[in-house]
Amino acid sequence: MSQIFVTPRLFTPGPTPVPYATKASILHHDLYHRGKEFAQILEETRQWLAPIFGTPEPPLILTSSGTGAMEASITNFTDIGEEVLVVKGGKFGERWLKLAEAFGLTARVLDIPWGHKPKSEEILAVLVKFPAIKHIFIQAHESSTGTYYDLENLLPKIRQTFQGFIFIDAISSLLAHPMKMEEWQIDVVVAGSQKGFSIPPGLSFIAASPRAWNFTTERSAFYFDLKRERREQRQGQTAWTPATSLVEQLHFNLALLVQQGGVERILAHHAHVAQSVRHASQNLNLALFSQAPSNSLTALALPEHLPASRITGYLRQNFSMNFAAGQDHFKEKILRFAHLGFVDIFSIISGFSALEMALKAEGHEFEFGEGTKQLMCSLTSSMS
Numbered sequence: 295m296s297q298i299f300v301t302p303r304l305f306t307p308g309p310t311p312v313p314y315a316t317k318a319s320i321l322h323h324d325l326y327h328r329g330k331e332f333a334q335i336l337e338e339t340r341q342w343l344a345p346i347f348g349t350p351e352p353p354l355i356l357t358s359s360g361t362g363a364m365e366a367s368i369t370n371f372t373d374i375g376e377e378v379l380v381v382k383g384g385k386f387g388e389r390w391l392k393l394a395e396a397f398g399l400t401a402r403v404l405d406i407p408w409g410h411k412p413k414s415e416e417i418l419a420v421l422v423k424f425p426a427i428k429h430i431f432i433q434a435h436e437s438s439t440g441t442y443y444d445l446e447n448l449l450p451k452i453r454q455t456f457q458g459f460i461f462i463d464a465i466s467s468l469l470a471h472p473m474k475m476e477e478w479q480i481d482v483v484v485a486g487s488q489k490g491f492s493i494p495p496g497l498s499f500i501a502a503s504p505r506a507w508n509f510t511t512e513r514s515a516f517y518f519d520l521k522r523e524r525r526e527q528r529q530g531q532t533a534w535t536p537a538t539s540l541v542e543q544l545h546f547n548l549a550l551l552v553q554q555g556g557v558e559r560i561l562a563h564h565a566h567v568a569q570s571v572r573h574a575s576q577n578l579n580l581a582l583f584s585q586a587p588s589n590s591l592t593a594l595a596l597p598e599h600l601p602a603s604r605i606t607g608y609l610r611q612n613f614s615m616n617f618a619a620g621q622d623h624f625k626e627k628i629l630r631f632a633h634l635g636f637v638d639i640f641s642i643i644s645g646f647s648a649l650e651m652a653l654k655a656e657g658h659e660f661e662f663g664e665g666t667k668q669l670m671c672s673l674t675s676s677m678s
């Protein structure tokens with residue numbers, strides 16, 4: 295039975311919900327991207343992005359989805375024919391691989407079973423076997439499986455011997471997991487607007503280390519000529535017409551973030567919410583899919599007789615709620631409940647309780663209501 299008066303809701307790992315005030319923040323005027331006001335907004339926004347990336351130099355803001363920034367990182371900071379290592383533990387590791395291949399890199403692949411995080415020994419073994427490897431491409435969080443790669447522990451071990459560039463796709467981890475680009479000696483970090491930042495899709499971000507900026511490539515570039523873009527953005531300008539309405543919404547959200555206690559507080563919020571959801575999930579008679587679950591989303595493993603599309607379909611048709619199933623060979627075997635972005639605990643509770651209702655309606659056996667009760671208890675304990 296479909297419900298009346300419902301608002302469509304997103305519990306997907308991108309796009310994430312955009313707060314009403316954020317959407318409303320762009321209604322009052324039209325903005326000219328060559329004007330002073332936009333220059334100021336751009337400058338302030340880039341300054342606010344820097345601590346989220348853990349870099350002193352403000353990241354560039356590009357008009358594209360996250361994949362555009364991934365592509366730009368390859369075309370600006372690598373050269374044709376270079377040998378690289380791609381860590382592939384799901385759909386997005388696969389994307390690095392496809393991009394590497396599309397741009398003439400020789401990719402050595404470390405295949406990680408879906409739902410597992412890579413071990414430093416495994417990466418180091420590939421580096422020993424292929425000493426010509428110049429760069430490493432890896433995710434911070436593999437969104438297809440809800441697995442966090444624990445960069446704070448992984449990268450120092452790799453940096454003990456590896457001197458090349460490290461490229462991180464942090465698109466779905468920023469603001470849910472710390473990113474300390476400079477401290478962890480990362481060369482390139484890419485991110486996107488429609489994940490932790492809770493604005494609509496259409497912007498991507500890229501930050502690079504001083505030595506990456508000093509790298510000169512033989513490749514040609516035009517739209518994604520990052521050195522040109524960097525010159526422009528340092529002047530409060532962009533090389534091309536930017537998505538002004540998105541930059542303005544990002545500015546609004548980052549101002550809110552600063553006002554609410556900054557990066558540390560939002561990281562703590564995500565950690566607390568994710569931990570509470572994982573804990574509550576123990577009452578669903580479903581296992582967690584990931585061996586290293588992230589703070590961005592919780593991936594539940596579904597039994598054979600309960601395909602994910604039945605649950606996502608039920609939630610969509612009856613409650614107008616969007617949840618993500620799995621991807622590829624795990625499409626029907628994983629249900630992903632995202633708790634990423636500017637989302638309050640009451641949205642989390644409503645999403646989780648709706649999930650329980652859907653599971654019950656689809657005949658799954660478990661202690662109905664116990665999970666939601668547990669979730670409410672966990673979320674109210676040690677509230678920051």
Ligand SMILES: *Cc1c(COP(=O)(O)O)cnc(C)c1O
Nearest residue numbers: 308359360361386437465466486
């Ligand atoms: C969403 C996402 C991307 C980028 O996808 P776009 O659709 O291009 O924005 C890349 N990597 C990860 C880990 C993601 O979650």
